[in-house]
Amino acid sequence: MDVKGHLDLLLLAVLADAGPVHGYAVITALRERSEGVFDVPEGTVYPALHRLERAGLVISRWEQATPRRRRVYELTTDGRHARTAKQSEWRRFVTGVQAVIGPAATRATA
Amino acid sequence: MTAPTGDGPVEQYLDEMFDRLAGTGSAGRRLLAEAEGHLLTAAADGRARGLDAATAEREAIARFGTVTSVVRHVPAPARAIRAALRPLLTGTWLAVGLVLLWWGGSGVLTWLLGWPWTRLLIATDGFGGRPDMCGRPWVPPDPAADCFTRYREYLHLVPQGGDRDTYPWVAVGGALILVAWLLVRRTTVLGSAAWTPAPVVFGLGLAVPFGLAAPVLAFYGISGAFPQAQNWALSHLTAGLLAAVIGVAAARHVRARPRRT
Known part of the structure; x- marks a missing residue:
């Protein structure tokens, strides 16, 4: 499924729940929590994380403790606020779409 | 076991990414380092699942995406844009002088x-x-x-x-623009x-x-x-x-x- 336009919210949500975590774990969590629905090209997640960092929603640091040097990402306070706002926006969007397509359409496609 | 296989698919992929990230500065270097760590970890996971080394690396690359699709998300630093604009500016200067000289x-x-x-x-x-x-x-x-x-x-x-x-003045204007370029390139950094x-x-x-x-x-x-x-x-x-x-x-x-x- 194409997550274009929603990747920021998904990454913020994963980081909010997982805490400080490196990119590989973010991608694994994204795949596992969506049960394979969001199978994005993994390489595109890193530029997205960098973009969130430039926006001040995420901070990162190199972690040397592991066998291989890895970048660890963490939400900032602004990132948490952004996650809450985007989540509310998404829920309103889903409610609106659901109201338009209606339960009949949902049943028809089920 | 997370070591690369020397000339394996991951190494070739990273070589191509390195070439494609030229001029992107620190953002490119950081992505390259993260891509290397990611691919080696993913390949190690594949080997842990029983795949042979080459297959595990190819699978890791397939999941990561093509170099083109990844690299295009990396923003060019401002200095790279400025560097591209410099020859564009001088090229426009010369082209304007030449067109005026041609017409006049x-x-x-x-x-x-x-x-x-x-x-x-x-x-x-x-x-x-x-x-x-x-x-x-x-x-x-x-x-x-x-x-x-x-x-x-x-x-x-x-x-x-x-x-x-x-038209004579158009020709003179074009010639002056070109002469000015010759003088400027001899005396300033515009000649570099x-x-x-x-x-x-x-x-x-x-x-x-x-x-x-x-x-x-x-x-x-x-x-x-x-x-x-x-x-x-x-x-x-x-x-x-x-x-x-x-x-x-x-x-x-x-x-x-x-x-x-």
């Missing part, structure tokens, strides 16, 4: 060629298409001007007949390779438009000369000839070696 210069050349062209027209009666050009009803009686003067003054000096009086357009880009940027304009203008010029010579034929022929000269010179410039700093 073709007017000057047509003005000079107007004398023999008009005499040839009269001598051949418009290349044989208009008998007795200097007789009635072609030339109205005007005691102040002879037949030759009236025909010559009627010639268009640049294509479409516009810019009849200002960083400010010099790539020969291929600059050459093609001129060769293509002038190369296309030349045959079109020449065609109009020739079709305007026969069977009855039109007053705009010479200006089109001259402008087309000059465009062809510039186009050929620009095409030769394409093969020139770039300047070193």
Whole structure:
């Protein structure tokens, strides 16, 4: 499924729940929590994380403790606020779409 | 076991990514480091699931995405944009000077060629298409001007007949722009390779438009000369000839070696 336009919210949500975590774990969590629905090209997640960092929603640091040097990402306070706002926006969007397509359409496609 | 397999798919992938990230600065270096860590970890996971090394690396790469799809998300640093704009600025400078010189210069050349062209027209009666050009009803009686003067003054000096009086100044303006460029490049940083357009880009940027304009203008010029010579034929022929000269010179410039700093 194409997550274009929603990747920021998904990454913020994963980081909010997982805490400080490196990119590989973010991608694994994204795949596992969506049960394979969001199978994005993994390489595109890193530029997205960098973009969130430039926006001040995420901070990162190199972690040397592991066998291989890895970048660890963490939400900032602004990132948490952004996650809450985007989540509310998404829920309103889903409610609106659901109201338009209606339960009949949902049943028809089920 | 997370070591790369030397010349394996991951190593080749990272080599290609390294090349494609050239000029992206710290953002590119960081992505490359993270891509390496990610791919090696993913390949190790694949091997832990029982895949052989090469298959595990290919699977990791397939999940990561093509180099093109990943690299296009990396923003170019501001200095890279500035570096690209420098030769664009100087290239535009040169191109503007050259276009003005071509347009005004073709007017000057047509003005000079107007004398023999008009005499040839009269001598051949418009290349044989208009008998007795200097007789009635072609030339109205005007005691102040002879037949030759009236025909010559009627010639268009640049294509479409516009810019009849200002073309010398257009030519001078173009020449001054080019001379200013020569002076500036000798005395300032604008003469360095960083400010010099790539020969291929600059050459093609001129060769293509002038190369296309030349045959079109020449065609109009020739079709305007026969069977009855039109007053705009010479200006089109001259402008087309000059465009062809510039186009050929620009095409030769394409093969020139770039300047070193």
